[in-house]
Amino acid sequence: xxxxxxxPQSLIVQKGGISIINCAYENTAFDYFPxxxxxxGKGPALLIAIxxxxxxxxxxxxxxxxxxxxxxxxxxxMDSQPGDSATYFCAASKETSGSRLTFGEGTQLTVNP
Amino acid sequence: xxxxxxxxxxxxxxxxxxxxxECSQTKGHDRMYWYRQDPGLGLRLIYYSFDVKDINKxxxxxxxxxxxxxxxxxxxxxxxxxxxxxALYFCATSDPVRPYNEQFFGPGTRLTVx
Numbered sequence: 001x002x003x004x005x006x007x008p009q010s011l012i013v014q015k016g017g018i019s020i021i022n023c024a025y026e027n028t029a030f031d032y033f034p035x036x037x038x039x040x041g042k043g044p045a046l047l048i049a050i051x052x053x054x055x056x057x058x059x060x061x062x063x064x065x066x067x068x069x070x071x072x073x074x075x076x077x078m079d080s081q082p083g084d085s086a087t088y089f090c091a092a093s094k095e096t097s098g099s100r101l102t103f104g105e106g107t108q109l110t111v112n113p
Numbered sequence: 114x115x116x117x118x119x120x121x122x123x124x125x126x127x128x129x130x131x132x133x134x135e136c137s138q139t140k141g142h143d144r145m146y147w148y149r150q151d152p153g154l155g156l157r158l159i160y161y162s163f164d165v166k167d168i169n170k171x172x173x174x175x176x177x178x179x180x181x182x183x184x185x186x187x188x189x190x191x192x193x194x195x196x197x198x199x200a201l202y203f204c205a206t207s208d209p210v211r212p213y214n215e216q217f218f219g220p221g222t223r224l225t226v227x
Contacts, residue, residue: 009153032213043117043203043218044156089155093214101216103156 006104019077023090117219136204
């Protein structure tokens with residue numbers, strides 16, 4: 001069963017708009033919640049990550065919002081650009097799992113010029 | 114630059130054939146992973162290794178085997194390939210001192226089983 005569920009599967013946004021991708025998790029033992037970005041023909045790469053002791057983390061145009069009680073977290077991309085077009089994966093990890101990551105299903109984001 | 118490389122990048126094979134995918138890294142990381150990516154299913158862990166003498170099954174290990182030949186090399190084998198093993202395969206590495214259990218991925222191998 002999918003321990004981390006991600007939505008939507010695909011998203012189309014106009015340049016300058018806000019892209020929002022949501023994830024929900026089941027296991028309350030998860031310690032880290034990273035987001036990975038994957039461009040066509042490339043492997044995923046870490047974009048931004050958060051721990052459950054904070055509700056929000058911002059890096060440039062990218063923000064993670066975290067709701068521990070709801071077991072949900074989301075990625076917001078402000079002022080979306082065509083160069084942001086990629087597949088985004090949320091993930092979750094436990095400190096005690098030795099670096100194992102559980103990934104969501106992925107969201108294909110297209111930002112139209 | 115320290116990197117993760119995968120060979121081959123693309124492979125077409127027939128049902129029943131044995132095939133090996135190779136991963137090499139120059140990052141000096143002890144931990145290595147094999148994932149498969151399927152549309153709508155995300156990345157699923159096949160096998161992982163925390164050092165040369167350590168091999169662990171992931172969530173979808175049936176039909177696959179691995180070999181950790183050295184710290185820098187981790188190979189994935191399909192003993193008898195079947196069409197539903199058609200997927201994009203990724204190797205990754207990690208260093209436990211990095212935050213968020215960050216993993217570094219190779220460029221992937223696209224495997225087609227006819």
